[in-house]
Amino acid sequence: MRVKISKEANLPTKYGDFKIQCFKEGHKEHLVIFTENLPDIPIVRVHSECLTGDTLGSKKCDCGEQLEFALNFIAKNSGMVIYLRQEGRNIGLLNKVNAYALQDKGYDTIEANHQLGFSADERTYEIVEYILNYFNIKKIKLLTNNPKKIESLKDIEIVERIPIKVKPNPHNKEYLKIKKDKMGHLL
Template sequence: MPLPVRLRDGSSVEARLFTFDGLRDGREHVALALGPSDPDVPLVRVHSECLTGDVLGSERCDCGPQLQEAVDRISRVGGFLLYLRQEGRGIGLYNKVDAYALQDAGLDTYEANVALGYGEDDRDYTVAAQMLLGLGADRIDLLSNNPDKADQLRAAGIGVARRVPTGLHLSPVNADYLAAKAGRGGHRLFLPGGSTLTPRG
């Protein structure tokens, strides 16, 4: 189904929206095809839902800017944006809000999830692999700083030719959050000049 999408510069690009039957977890995930059709190796962003960042513009995380960056970059070279309903690294919206309160009390984003009785990251990307195979994309360039995402996709039968880093969307509000992603989640976050973000302490 055609879906015009607005880019960061105010221009728009025509996307195609795909829905799926028979996904493993039964949730309503979607894919957007953007840019030139049938690139040799499509650029793919597997993006987990973040109501606070994607919709409300929260600066506590980098999700909203990463989503906007993905649409811009994929629309230039061709590929897919997969939007997965895995709020709060898989713990759900209300639990994520509870995790925010624990972060305000001094825990990092991973420690807060564990304190609530969940894993540090409960996302499962098997469904993303199902979606990609359904789209005919069994070999991709993955737009992500997250090594676990690439590892899970490979284990589910997707060839990840390259992991393409996203930009670093750093602000005074999310610096500790990003440092935790680098230190505990193994995310490669590149600072201007080529150095990487590392956690404090």
């Protein structure tokens, strides 16, 4: 795996003061947002990009709320957010908007992906182990509800899974049900 790594920089935010570093893998530029003086077993959130949820505040998903929860939690408890550039479960923004259009016609998120020729979830997590190894991290407390993220970290010991709890709303209630019932998310 060929990865270019940026310098480390300060990132003061509304959540707290962090450090930031970029890991460029091919054409994807992933971010690591972390607290200074990481503990031996840091809290880690692996978060896939969601422009509509993270930036625009979409209520169709819980992504923005999960990211906010993670940044607040990590600012208080030390750790890192690994922000992966895998928009729309890694189908890209154009296809994600097309999936939204299918959802508007009654398809759930998985059915919409299948209609577009994709699997339910196209994301991969190899870069996560690369990043954790770069920081010399062998054990983590993983902030997630997604069992696929837990299973993907084969060479990293997960000593604890910390659930992310966000309140459903009328626009994402069915989406969350699909994540739980069809994708096995631990909600």
